Amino acid sequence: MNQGPHSAAGRPAAAVAMTDYEFCSQYDLYGHMACPGCGEKILLRHILNVLGPETVIVCPAGCAAVTDGVFPHSISPVPFLHVPFDATPAAAAGVRAGLDLSGRKHVTVLAWAGDGATFDIGMGALSAIAERNENILYVCYDNEAYMNTGIQRSSATPYGGWSTTTPKGQLKAEPKKNIGAIMAAHRIPYFASGSPAFLDDLTAKVAQAKRLSGLRFLHLLSPCPPGWKADPRDGITLARLAVESRLFPLYEIIEGTHYRLTHESSGAGFDEYLQLQGRFRYMSAGDRRILQADADRFYAQLTLRHNRNGETTVIGEEP
Amino acid sequence: MPELAVSSGSMSWNKTGSWRSSTPLHIDKTPPCNFNCPAGENIRGYIDLLKHYQTAEAFELLTSANPLPAVCGRVCFHPCQAHCNRHGFDLAIQVRLLEKFIGDWGLEQAPTKPLPQTSGRKVAVIGAGPAGLAAAYYLRRKGVAVTMYDDHALPGGILEYGIPAYRLEKDVLQAELTRVLTGIEFHPGMKFGRDFDIGALVEYDAVFLATGAHQSKRLHIEGENIPGVESGLGFLQQLNSGEKIDVQSHNVLVIGGGNTACDVARSAYRLGAHVTLLYRRTEREMPAFAEEIEQLRAEPIHCEFLVAPERITRAENGTLTLTAIRMKLGEPDESGRARPVAIEGSQFTLIADRIFAAIGEDPDVSFFPNAQQHDDGEFDFSGVDARLAGKLFVGGDLLPNPRTVPHAVGSGRLAAEKILAQLRGEPLVAHDCVVEVAGPEDINYRYFTRINAVKWQTGLAAGGALSEQSAHAEAERCFSCGVCSKCDNCFNFCPDLAVIKSAGGYQVNLEYCKGCGICAAECPGGSLRMRQQ
Numbered sequence: 001m002n003q004g005p006h007s008a009a010g011r012p013a014a015a016v017a018m019t020d021y022e023f024c025s026q027y028d029l030y031g032h033m034a035c036p037g038c039g040e041k042i043l044l045r046h047i048l049n050v051l052g053p054e055t056v057i058v059c060p061a062g063c064a065a066v067t068d069g070v071f072p073h074s075i076s077p078v079p080f081l082h083v084p085f086d087a088t089p090a091a092a093a094g095v096r097a098g099l100d101l102s103g104r105k106h107v108t109v110l111a112w113a114g115d116g117a118t119f120d121i122g123m124g125a126l127s128a129i130a131e132r133n134e135n136i137l138y139v140c141y142d143n144e145a146y147m148n149t150g151i152q153r154s155s156a157t158p159y160g161g162w163s164t165t166t167p168k169g170q171l172k173a174e175p176k177k178n179i180g181a182i183m184a185a186h187r188i189p190y191f192a193s194g195s196p197a198f199l200d201d202l203t204a205k206v207a208q209a210k211r212l213s214g215l216r217f218l219h220l221l222s223p224c225p226p227g228w229k230a231d232p233r234d235g236i237t238l239a240r241l242a243v244e245s246r247l248f249p250l251y252e253i254i255e256g257t258h259y260r261l262t263h264e265s266s267g268a269g270f271d272e273y274l275q276l277q278g279r280f281r282y283m284s285a286g287d288r289r290i291l292q293a294d295a296d297r298f299y300a301q302l303t304l305r306h307n308r309n310g311e312t313t314v315i316g317e318e319p
Numbered sequence: 320m321p322e323l324a325v326s327s328g329s330m331s332w333n334k335t336g337s338w339r340s341s342t343p344l345h346i347d348k349t350p351p352c353n354f355n356c357p358a359g360e361n362i363r364g365y366i367d368l369l370k371h372y373q374t375a376e377a378f379e380l381l382t383s384a385n386p387l388p389a390v391c392g393r394v395c396f397h398p399c400q401a402h403c404n405r406h407g408f409d410l411a412i413q414v415r416l417l418e419k420f421i422g423d424w425g426l427e428q429a430p431t432k433p434l435p436q437t438s439g440r441k442v443a444v445i446g447a448g449p450a451g452l453a454a455a456y457y458l459r460r461k462g463v464a465v466t467m468y469d470d471h472a473l474p475g476g477i478l479e480y481g482i483p484a485y486r487l488e489k490d491v492l493q494a495e496l497t498r499v500l501t502g503i504e505f506h507p508g509m510k511f512g513r514d515f516d517i518g519a520l521v522e523y524d525a526v527f528l529a530t531g532a533h534q535s536k537r538l539h540i541e542g543e544n545i546p547g548v549e550s551g552l553g554f555l556q557q558l559n560s561g562e563k564i565d566v567q568s569h570n571v572l573v574i575g576g577g578n579t580a581c582d583v584a585r586s587a588y589r590l591g592a593h594v595t596l597l598y599r600r601t602e603r604e605m606p607a608f609a610e611e612i613e614q615l616r617a618e619p620i621h622c623e624f625l626v627a628p629e630r631i632t633r634a635e636n637g638t639l640t641l642t643a644i645r646m647k648l649g650e651p652d653e654s655g656r657a658r659p660v661a662i663e664g665s666q667f668t669l670i671a672d673r674i675f676a677a678i679g680e681d682p683d684v685s686f687f688p689n690a691q692q693h694d695d696g697e698f699d700f701s702g703v704d705a706r707l708a709g710k711l712f713v714g715g716d717l718l719p720n721p722r723t724v725p726h727a728v729g730s731g732r733l734a735a736e737k738i739l740a741q742l743r744g745e746p747l748v749a750h751d752c753v754v755e756v757a758g759p760e761d762i763n764y765r766y767f768t769r770i771n772a773v774k775w776q777t778g779l780a781a782g783g784a785l786s787e788q789s790a791h792a793e794a795e796r797c798f799s800c801g802v803c804s805k806c807d808n809c810f811n812f813c814p815d816l817a818v819i820k821s822a823g824g825y826q827v828n829l830e831y832c833k834g835c836g837i838c839a840a841e842c843p844g845g846s847l848r849m850r851q852q
Contacts, residue, residue, distance in 0.1 A: 029816050030831040031333030037835035041814040070333075074326040199811055225835070233836030233849070236812050240765060 032075045034067040037232025039222035039239065040141045041067070042196045044112070047139065050206040053078060055108045056099070058092040060122065061085040062114035063148045063224075064141065088113045089125035092136045100135075108210060111138040114222075115156035116146045119177050130186035133214045140179070140217070143224035151227045158247070159294065160287040162229075162279040171282055175294055180253060183217045187256030190216040194250065196223070197240035201250055201262050208252075221248045229278025238276060245270035246299040247291075251306070259305035267296070335815060339834030341849040343809070343827050348757040348801030348846065352399035352414060357725040358385040359732065362399050362414055363802055369417060369794035374787065378425045381418070385728050386456040387449060389426055389495045390478055392419025393487050395725050396608035404759050404800050410772035412797050413779060420785040426494045434502045437464040440742050443523040444468070445511050448476025449724045450529035450715030453731030454738075456499050461739055465503045466523070470510035474500060476531055478724070480556045481579070483586045512686025517704050525738045526707060528700070529715035529731065532680040532722060538574065542631030543676065547639050551575065551583035551677025558586055566673060567591040572641055574598075574628055575677035576605035581615045583675050594620045595669065599627040599646050599659045625659065629666065631674060641669045682717050695719050712738055757801025761845025767798065799844040809838035809847055 034041045040063055048055065057080045059065050065082055068074050083091035092111040099107050113122060118140040129136060145163045146152040153163040155177040166172040183191045189212050194202040202220070209216040221242055223235035230238060242248040243265055250263040270292050274280040283291070352362040361380055368377040381388050392415060403411035440463045444451045447469035455465040473479050474496050478487060509515055511530065520526050535550035537543060551573065557564055569592045573584040576598035584596045596615070598605060601624045605612055616622070623643075630642040645665035648657035684690050684698060691699040696719035700711050714730035716722050740747040779789050803824050810818045810825060817832035818825050827838075839847045 030828070031330035031335055032815070033330075033333070034814060036338065036814075036833035037837055038814045042812060045816065046811075069326060069330045071324065072326040073328040073330045073332070075330045080326075196812070231836070233840040235814075235835070235837055236841050237765070 029075045029077065032067050032069065034063065035224075035226050035232070037223070037225040037235040038063070038067070039143065039196050039224060039235055040064055040114075042235075043139075043141055043194075043202070043220050043222055046196075046199060046203055047110070047206050048077065050203050051108050051110060051137075051210060054106060055079075055110055056095055057081065057110045057112050058083055058088055058095055059112045060088040060114075060117040061148075062117055063143070064112055064114065066148055085117055086121045086125060088117055088122050089129040089134075089136075089138070092138070093129050093132075093134045096135055105135075109136045111136055113138070113140055114146075114148075115140060115142040115144060116154045118142075119155045119179060127182075127186065130183060130188050130215050130217075133188065135213050136215055137209050138215065138217045140219050141222040142219060143222045143227055144176070145224075145227055147224050147227040159291050160280065160283040162282055163227075168282045171287070178298075179217075179219050180251070184253045184256040186215075188217060189214040189255060191253040191256075192218050192251070192262075193248065194218055194220045195239045195243050195248060196221070197236050198243060198250060198263060205252065205262070227279070229281070230276055234276050238273060241269040241273035241276070244268055245273050245292075246295045247273065249299050249302055251302050258309055259302060260309060261302055261306045265299060267299075270295075334830050335833050336817075336828075336830045339829075339832055339852065341834045341836065341851045342829065343832065343834070343836070343838050343847055344850055345803060345825060345827075345847055347803065348761065349754040350800040350802060351402040351404060351756050351758070352412070352800075354754060354756045355398040355402045356384075356729075357398070357721070357723060358391065358395075358728040360384045360399075363797065363799060365421065366412065366414075366417060366794045366797045367799065367804065369421075369790050370797070372787065372791060374421065374424050374790075375429075378421050378429055381421050382425065384732065385725070386453055386499045387422075387478075387495055387724075387728060388418050389422025389491050390449075390487060391725060391728070392416070392422045393491070394478070394482055396610060396723060401609075404757070404762050404798055405767075405796065407759070408764065408767070409769045410775060413776070413793055416779060416785050417790060417793060420790045422495070423491075423784065425498070426491065429498070431501075434459060435462040438462040440464065441466065441523045442525045442527060442738060443520050444527045444529070446476060446529035446531055446715065447471070447474035447505065448529060448531050448715055448727060449478060450531075450727035450731035450734075451476070451527065452496070452499050453728045454527045454529070454712075454714060454735045455503050455731075457732055457735035458738060459502050461735075463524075463739070463742070467500075467503055467505045468509040468511060468515065469505070469507055470513070472507050474505055474507070480559045481552060481582075483555065483558065483582050483589075485585070485589065486582070516686075517706055521706050523710070524742060525710045525712060527731075527734050527738065528711060528713045529717060529727070529734075530682065530684075530686075532682040532716035534681045534683045535676060536679040536681060538628060538676050538678065540628055540630055542633070545631060545633045545639075547633060547637065547672065548631055548674045548676065551579050551675040552680055554583055554675055555579070555586065564590060569593070569672035570670060571595070572597060572639075572669060572671040572674045573677060574674065575679070576600065576607060577677065577679060578607045578611055579680070580675075580677035581607045581611040583677050584620050585615060585618060587673075587675070588618055588620055592673075595671075596620060596622045597626045597628065597643065597669075598622065598624050600648065600656060601625060604648075604656045627659065627661065637672070639671045639674055641671060641674060642666055643669060680716075680722070684717070693719075709741075755801075757845050761801055762798050763841065763843045763845070766843040767796075770796070799846075801845055803846040804844055806843060808841045808843065812837045812841050 055078045060083050088111050092109050096109045142156050145154050145157050151163050152165045153172055157172050159175045161172050180191055190209055192205040194205055221239055223238050225232040243250055246265045246267055249265050252260045350363040365377040365380045397415045399414045400411040405411050442458050442463050442465050444455045444467045447467055455467050459465050478492055535552050566587055571587045571592040571594045573580050573596045584594045588594045625646040626643045627646055628641055628643050632640045645662045646659035647662055649660040652658040687703040689703055698717055712734045714734045715727040718730055720726040737747050815831050815833055817828040819828055836849045839849045
């Protein structure tokens with residue numbers, strides 16, 4: 001555990017007015033071990049900027065845990081608790097209980113887990129804290145495979161994607177798990193998806209999540225150049241194309257029922273998104289069509305729900 | 320061991336910069352608008368100021384290169400727009416309207432700044448056209464006393480006597496000239512070589528000569544000197560001097576395809592004449608500015624292309640008969656345009672009351688009988704008189720430049736810089752000659768949404784002038800090609816926090832930059848690039 005300079009455990013609650021980038025810029029966040037172009041580190045610094053120093057991070061095995069630093073060193077400006085792979089939700093609930101008992105209800109508990117620890121390994125415990133509506137902000141940085149251990153497929157890997165366990169000839173035959181629907185089924189107060197290419201949208205969602213209490217879940221796309229077999233410089237471009245091509249639409253679910261699209265995806269850039277990544281190189285034209293049709297269908301569903309909610313901004317036309 | 324292992328140190332010892340194989344560099348390129356401005360305006364710069372509603376600062380920046388923004392906002396052909404990287408994407412930034420907006424703001428609201436005391440240095444400027452005005456303006460603002468001579472009664476040169484009032488309102492011109500001429504001694508009606516000569520110039524530290532091109536080119540055909548056949552520029556001068564010209568219901572022929580020909584044709588049409596314009600090539604080869612041609616074609620003026628005049632005769636009742644011959648386009652000539660070739664036996668005649676020849680103008684340098692002219696059209700005045708040796712500077716249409724107002728303004732400002740350098744006894748510091756111009760390949764188009772060009776243009780032009788709000792909206796569309804617009808993308812998207820905000824923009828912390836290249840890829844205007852190490 002890193003006893004950060006603004007340790008939540010050691011200081012009374014202070015009203016810290018956060019302006020743009022103030023928080024992260026004043027700390028020595030240099031020297032982390034993430035690969036060039038890592039999306040997770042872009043996401044984390046912007047999230048921490050919104051959450052501020054009164055935060056405790058609970059992090060399972062994964063890229064975030066490894067790249068944070070080499071023991072006894074860490075880049076984290078706030079306490080950063082390393083926990084077993086499957087135990088993020090349980091440990092976060094424990095930290096929450098401890099903070100609450102010691103009168104620090106205002107401190108945000110941030111569960112910061114990859115797609116492996118969220119979609120697969122920690123799924124049971126995640127369902128438990130969702131059902132109990134624990135006061136935790138759970139954020140999944142989704143790089144769509146077990147990147148840290150050598151690019152093994154997870155249930156977040158997209159249909160037709162390559163990984164070392166879904167090699168050429170045996171590409172992933174199952175579609176990506178719909179984590180939004182799972183969280184919505186638990187009727188948690190707030191679910192939202194986000195992308196580092198849309199920072200205003202992302203920070204607004206983090207701020208909204210911070211305002212609410214109960215279990216809040218953010219599902220963020222985290223570009224991974226080595227795992228996606230892409231040029232590191234294209235990370236943000238890919239994060240944008242994923243949204244525009246409707247493979248990763250930006251939306252919110254409030255109280256498990258109220259769906260809201262926060263960005264109208266143009267539908268363009270699907271082919272470019274696949275072309276820029278080696279992990280989609282082996283996909284057949286038929287597989288591409290299936291993937292695109294699936295994305296379009298999901299987006300149409302979101303549109304329908306968005307418009308039925310009586311949102312003032314009507315997105316697209318009802319299918 | 321403690322109950323719980325705790326990290327206490329930072330990772331800053333881990334200098335991840337050593338992982339890097341290429342380095343991001345903030346190197347500004349030249350925006351195409353700036354590069355193509357004959358007057359040398361920092362167009363991107365003042366557009367950026369308009370983005371922030373800093374109209375006063377924009378006026379300051381614009382007039383640091385061009386003292387005539389209200390004029391140029393109306394009469395310039397704006398090559399900046401033709402080279403705008405937004406042109407082809409949706410619609411070029413309407414620099415013309417922005418320049419006019421800033422110029423008009425200046426006429427109404429610019430604070431009068433006190434001029435510096437004159438230092439005792441004196442410069443004579445001969446010719447009060449755009450070149451002379453620009454030179455005088457910048458010299459005076461550096462404390463040089465300027466005496467200006469012009470053979471006309473009013474200053475402005477081509478602006479006053481050549482450009483019709485429907486393109487440049489007289490009150491606008493007058494207001495702008497009043498500002499420019501503040502603190503300058505102006506002697507109207509003084510023609511060099513007639514009313515004064517070199518002897519009067521000896522007392523000056525330098526002389527700037529910009530007498531322009533007023534001598535209409537001859538048609539070199541039979542009958543071009545008979546009454547009723549006149550020069551187009553002369554017609555415009557008469558008109559602009561307020562003379563009454565009666566061409567109501569007359570048949571008027573205009574020969575030529577340049578800006579003067581267009582102005583003559585459109586002015587005559589406004590006086591009620593039936594106008595036919597004859598040009599020996601096609602519309603595509605017309606040397607007039609695209610905008611002028613477009614406006615000409617929008618008016619009920621008949622154009623005969625691929626036609627050359629051969630002979631003019633005059634009947635007893637004064638009716639003129641022009642015999643013309645049809646042409647076809649042949650091989651390209653030295654100007655790159657197709658050479659017109661006569662079609663044998665295709666002669667035909669046209670009847671007219673007045674014929675205006677507007678096939679170009681030449682400078683009149685008869686005041687220096689021994690002036691040499693090089694093949695490229697450049698005059699050599701170095702040997703004209705020992706008393707002027709090393710003191711004579713020329714500009715405007717006496718230079719072999721395209722004959723446009725912004726070219727003249729640019730030459731005037733450059734002459735002022737040269738004169739100032741000479742007065743200080745310093746060599747003129749050469750501007751960077753090698754520039755890299757930001758092209759479409761430098762722009763990250765993902766950051767810009769296409770607008771409906773027609774709809775946008777109609778909305779902007781409502782009322783003919785921009786409001787502060789619409790100027791801001793138009794400026795917001797600027798890509799800021801090749802120049803950092805401080806959008807924060809490089810700072811925001813750096814996974815390693817290696818981009819640091821500094822007062823002048825951004826710096827890269829090379830100790831930690833891993834060289835991923837996201838900052839360069841996400842730079843909207845292309846001022847960041849990666850260099851291999």
